[in-house]
Amino acid sequence: MTDIQSALGWARAELGEVENPGLEASILLCHCLQCESVYLHTWPEKKIETSLLDQYRQLVNKRKTGQPVAYLLGYRDFWTLRLQVSPHTLIPRAETELLVEQALGLDLPKNAKVLDLGTGTGAIALALASEKPQWQVTAVDFKSEAVELARQNAVINQLHQVTILQSNWFSALAENKFDLIVSNPPYVETDSPWLKQGDVRFEPSSALTSGKDGLDDIRHIAEASANHLCLNGFILLEHGYQQQSAVHKILENKGFSSIHCIKDLANLDRATIAQYRQAVV
Template identity: 50%
Template structure:
């Protein structure tokens, strides 16, 4: 039998071949299997693992070493203090996307603002906003039926009644509705980008876009003004090297106060602008 401390040391060495955070990955695995908090691992390092626990951990480690993301192996991931169910039909919520949520929460919007999240996936952005702003009314849309079902599952599990989830190809099912804020984390990776090799388990449709990754961003920017109230905002996540191009698109579409914000890795990650109407 292995103690928690011994298993952690072993797993960290195994994960080091494919992860920049092997210690975190190993601790997440233990917390998942034991259904405990990280503090428990520090408090009881000499606690011995049972045979069934070791079997579950061995299975997770084996699949992780084949490249499968922990989020898919667990069936859930955390985003902005929310636990969200995930599946291979959607992207795994990433910490850098929390920058988009933080920016949205910092805006001076009406108390009962209407907010649209385009390409919602798991619902991460919309549900984080709905959770932190109970008076806001969120609309979350996605083109993929499985993603819509997953986002609705997460919405229901979190009991966020100020959010609705719809199937829509970007704006196609929104009619004449208008919003005070539109946010989106659309596909923005160039299909020939070598970084895609590390993302083989996530759906390409949620990752890549034509025109050097800018096709969907161009579409959203060109149409967003029709769905924004006067004094509304549009904020988009994009690639680390796309900020200049996205700011230019926003300016050409008539947005003011156009700017970009950096992510936790100090890369330009989101850009947005103000719509006078």
């Protein structure tokens, strides 16, 4: 039987081409042993059962092919929540927590009506509901698998008040209006070389790409939002770091004002927020 220290050494060598092989080796072993990372450092000479060692080796070998750690574990932590993930949805990313922070800082009614478009795992909607249980949060996605996953995550995190619907953007929302519409929509160019790199190779293209310039869905959301926002309601969109100027123009042309860009922790343009004040002529 192999001990913890030897198993980690093997995995680090096998994962030498990933960004942080030591961290990923530890994460995968903790998953197999159902322990915290401190256990690995406290008991480096602890022997690992053969069945668990076989499981660990399988995960490491899958990771070597590029499969995302989140898919191997079956979950990703986002905000204060642990969310189940699947290959049917985009893996929640730390950058998207910026949308949650910005939304929570808005001057919205106490019982604000909030819509999360393209919810995927439910990350944004559930994070907002966890912080603002009095908000009326609706989340939609066009994929039935994503809707089912988001509903599972709502149950797991005891956020039963969130309404999760299958809808192609606004198609199932009738005349409903909201104080805030928030979305991390697809915004990658269909021919982007980035799609052939890293974890995104295994994520659904429908959650990533949006036309030649990556802005087709943002254009649609901006146009349709005018019919689904309350007067002075807000729209908050994640986008690519080189798309800020184009997104600003799209929103301005659709009757939005007070448009400003939000930078992420890397000081890159990551999201745009705007307010709907007038009808589009």
